[in-house]
Amino acid sequence: MDIPRERRPNRQRFLYIGGGLLGLIVLSVGLSRLRPAAPSVERGTIWSDTVRQGPMVREVRGPGSLIPEQIRWVSAVTPGRVERKLVLPGERVTAATVLLELSNPDMQIQRLQAERQLTDAQAQLVSLKTQLETQRLNQAGVVASMRSQYRDAIRKAAADSALAASDLISTQDYARSRDQAEELTERLRVEQQRLAIYTNSLPEQLTVQEAQVTRLRAIAEFQRSMVDAMVVRAGAVGVLQELPIEVGQWAISGATLAKVVQPERLKAVLRIPETQAKDLAIGQEAAIDTRNGIVRGRVIRIDPGAQNGTVTVDVTLVGELPRGARPDLSVDGTIEIERLESVTYVGRPAYGQANSTVGLFRMIPGTSEAERVRVELGRSSVNTIEIVRGLSPGDVVILSDMSRWDGVDRVRVN
Numbered sequence: 001m002d003i004p005r006e007r008r009p010n011r012q013r014f015l016y017i018g019g020g021l022l023g024l025i026v027l028s029v030g031l032s033r034l035r036p037a038a039p040s041v042e043r044g045t046i047w048s049d050t051v052r053q054g055p056m057v058r059e060v061r062g063p064g065s066l067i068p069e070q071i072r073w074v075s076a077v078t079p080g081r082v083e084r085k086l087v088l089p090g091e092r093v094t095a096a097t098v099l100l101e102l103s104n105p106d107m108q109i110q111r112l113q114a115e116r117q118l119t120d121a122q123a124q125l126v127s128l129k130t131q132l133e134t135q136r137l138n139q140a141g142v143v144a145s146m147r148s149q150y151r152d153a154i155r156k157a158a159a160d161s162a163l164a165a166s167d168l169i170s171t172q173d174y175a176r177s178r179d180q181a182e183e184l185t186e187r188l189r190v191e192q193q194r195l196a197i198y199t200n201s202l203p204e205q206l207t208v209q210e211a212q213v214t215r216l217r218a219i220a221e222f223q224r225s226m227v228d229a230m231v232v233r234a235g236a237v238g239v240l241q242e243l244p245i246e247v248g249q250w251a252i253s254g255a256t257l258a259k260v261v262q263p264e265r266l267k268a269v270l271r272i273p274e275t276q277a278k279d280l281a282i283g284q285e286a287a288i289d290t291r292n293g294i295v296r297g298r299v300i301r302i303d304p305g306a307q308n309g310t311v312t313v314d315v316t317l318v319g320e321l322p323r324g325a326r327p328d329l330s331v332d333g334t335i336e337i338e339r340l341e342s343v344t345y346v347g348r349p350a351y352g353q354a355n356s357t358v359g360l361f362r363m364i365p366g367t368s369e370a371e372r373v374r375v376e377l378g379r380s381s382v383n384t385i386e387i388v389r390g391l392s393p394g395d396v397v398i399l400s401d402m403s404r405w406d407g408v409d410r411v412r413v414n
Contacts, residue, residue: 038369038410046400046413048363049347053393056345058337058381060280062310064270066290066329068261069316072236076251077229080104089243093234099243099258102230102251111223118216125209132202139195143188150188153181238262241327261327266317268297270333271310275353277302279337286315289332293322299335334382343378344387350401354380361411363396370398372409 080102087099157177164174234240242259245251268288272280286297301314315333352358356377361370375397378386391397405411 038412039405039408040412040414041370041405043413046398046402048396048398048400051344051346051387051391051393051395051397053344054342056340056343056381056384056386058279058340058379059334059383060272060276060337061332061334061382062270062272062276062313064268064313064331064333066266066325066327066331067269068238068263068327069265069267070236070238070262072234072238072260073256074099074232074235074258074260076102076232076253076255076257078102078104078107078226079253080107080230080251082245082247082249082251085243085245085247087234087240087243089240091240092238093240093260094237095233095235097234098231099234099240100232100245102232104230107223107227107230111220111227114216114220114223118213118220121209121213121216125206125213128209129206132198132205136195136198136202139191139198143191143195146184146188146191150181150184153177153184157181232257234258234260236260236262263326264321266321266325266327267300268315268317268331268333270313270315270331270335272313272335274306274309274311277306277311277313280311280313280335284335284337286333286335288315288317289334290322290325290329291331292324295319295321295325297333337381340379340386344391344393345384346387346391346397347399348380348383348385349397349399351403352377352385354378354385360391361398361402361405362391363398363413368413370411370413 081104082100083103084101085099086101087093087097093099157174157180160169160174160177163169164171238260239262240258241261243257245255245257251257268286270286280299280302282299282302284299286299288295288297295317296319297315297317299313300316303312305311313333313335315335349358349360352360354377358375358377359372360375362373363370373390375390376388378388380386402411
């Protein structure tokens with residue numbers, strides 16, 4: 001008969017299984033402690049710069065255009081229809097150059113009416129002078145006649161006085177001659193006063209009429225000047241830049257008819273971002289790029305207000321202008337704010353403003369990886385920015401936009 005054999009446990013098998021489980025646990029723990037693999041970044045898609053230490057020039061930059069320093073706007077003094085255009089834009093003109101000829105019959109009629117009123121007033125002045133002088137002369141004749149009668153009365157009274165003393169005439173006759181002398185004395189005094197009044201009032205009456213003539217003469221001259229203004233002249237020496245009206249059009253009073261500029265005297269008008277304009281000051285040096293050359297300049301005016309996020313800055317140009325410089329030419333201007341000595345700086349990153357803290361990727365020496373570091377930025381310029389802390393001279397940092405990798409602290413540059 002068969003005898004069942006006793007089976008013994010396989011200890012070696014258990015050891016293998018235990019060892020495998022232990023190794024799996026160790027491997028799992030190790031893998032859990034490993035950092036995830038750094039994402040890759042193509043080197044051709046980024047740009048980097050090396051942190052430097054030394055002098056840094058702070059600058060601000062903005063686009064703009066060349067504007068003439070002196071602009072003569074020619075406006076319509078009177079409304080009228082354009083009959084002739086005698087000059088085209090681009091031609092050189094003088095102050096007496098005729099640009100346009102306008103016509104307006106109403107202005108001609110108003111001038112004729114003003115001249116007629118002036119003529120009537122002048123005729124009235126002559127008539128008044130004649131009338132007043134005649135009245136004065138008539139009164140002078142009355143005074144002369146009264147003086148003669150007065151003297152006769154005085155002589156007769158004196159003679160009657162002698163006759164009365166000798167009882168040759170009656171007392172009544174003497175009294176009558178004496179009363180007549182007194183009457184003529186008073187009448188002579190009254191007529192002399194009347195002559196004085198005529199003489200003194202004559203200039204005053206003439207002054208009133210002469211003032212009326214003066215007013216009407218000024219009105220007539222004004223109307224003539226309005227008619228003369230229909231012959232539109234340049235009024236300044238320069239180049240005719242604009243003449244936007246055509247023959248047959250009706251120009252209203254005050255409408256712009258032409259623009260005369262001096263192309264030899266230009267200034268640059270720059271539009272500086274308002275965030276960079278806080279350090280601007282009158283007298284700062286500037287460089288204006290006209291695409292045909294760079295000309296030096298100096299800030300002469302800063303607009304006190306901001307428009308559309310920019311501040312307007314006027315720069316006067318020093319030296320000879322490059323060839324091709326003309327009004328309204330687009331330019332780029334760079335204004336020097338200050339020069340900093342012995343500062344740590346780097347190229348300006350794609351993100352991050354002055355006096356702020358940003359995260360930049362710094363290349364790890366000896367590797368192709370870059371790690372994120374916190375960098376405190378200071379004063380900025382057009383292409384560079386000051387490093388306050390976080391980087392050292394010689395560090396290589398990535399300046400391009402790395403917002404795609406905001407969730408990681410390390411990248412690999414291939």
